[in-house]
Amino acid sequence: MTNHNKKSRIAWIDIAKGAGIILVVVGHALVSGRVYSAIYLFHMPLFFILAGVVFRPDNVKATFWKRLRSLMVPYASFLLIVMLMQNALYYHWGYQLSSLAKSDDHQLWLDVEGGTSLTGDFGTFWFVSCLFLSLVAYDGLRSRLKKPLDASMIVVMSVFLLASYPLSTMSLPWDASIAPLAIFFIWVGECWSTIFTSGKVRADSPGPVMASAVLAAIGLGWFAPFDMKVGMYGTPILSVLAAIAISHLFFVCCMHVSKIPVLRSCAVPLGQSTLVILFMHRFFVLHLEGGLLGGRLPTLAIIAVATAIPFVSWLLIKRSPLLLRQALLGERLPAGRSKREAISEEGSGSS
Secondary structure, three states: OOOOOHHHHHHHHHHHHHHHHHHHHHHHHHOOOHHHHHHHOOHHHHHHHHHHHOOOOOOHHHHHHHHHHHHHHHHHHHHHHHHHHHHHHHHHOOOOHHHHHHHHHHHHHHHHHOHHHOOHHHOOOHHHHHHHHHHHHHHHHHHHOOOOOOHHHHHHHHHHHHHHHHHOOOOOHHHHHHHHHHHHHHHHHHHHHHHHOOOOOOOOOHHHHHHHHHHHHHHHHHOOOOEHHHOEOOOOOHHHHHHHHHHHHHHHHHHHHOOOHHHHHHHHHHHHOHHHHHHHHHHHHHHHHOOOOOOOOOHHHHHHHHHHHHHHHHHHHHOOOHHHHHHHHOOOOOOOOOHHHHHHHHHHHHO
């Protein structure tokens, strides 16, 4: 299970991201109930842990610009896109252009502050800004503390975990107050990768699976769920442990799915489109619930549409010119080529 090659490792990670973003959409469509509570016990910690699984130490300055390009450029682009979608819908409903302009001025200030200030159609954007801040901070920590399982790193991360609870009551731009717990989960992900990709311990071996299953069962039955955006961390410490345990079981399942060609070919593209679905789905969930198509659709239909439209949008963006892919997906230039060369090559290829 752990001795997978680079191709299969990427496959199961994309599958985990794809399944995770479906849970995000489902959680936003359900709003309450047992399934909702189960999803909220681990779905956002899952994504921070995944960021740690794929984390690789590198030059701090270089990774800063890489993360700015891959996370915050799409963040800014989709803020504008969702605002335009929102305004188009409101104008269709009969709002005056003057009131929309006033709304845009107010929204602009909220966009700058980010985090908990972004609600409604923009309610999922907090994750990207928090992930950016957390990864930049973790890059700095790892440049000084060289191994994730060293005693010094364990002590520092324990402090981050404990400090996250009092800090969660604060409201800071870009949800910076959530970063200590997010950093802890990123560290957990890197530790997971260090342990289970070394070949010494299999992720699907009975010990880790049974321990995770027991803790997950207890957590699902007794522990309060997470809402990381607003600093609600469930049952102190115990909900964190349950989120880690469920994430481990989730990863094991995704590893097995990656071995089935048909499922892998369907799930991997969904995982690659995660960022676009994250940014866009909330708009469709809210307005389909509000009667966008003339009446409230069944919940399963809302989930399907709110996933399908962003996914198709991602497919179209992937086939778009380089500049658009850079703005919306944060793509980098192909190695060894200037922007002018890449654009020129695209133009000649399409003629």
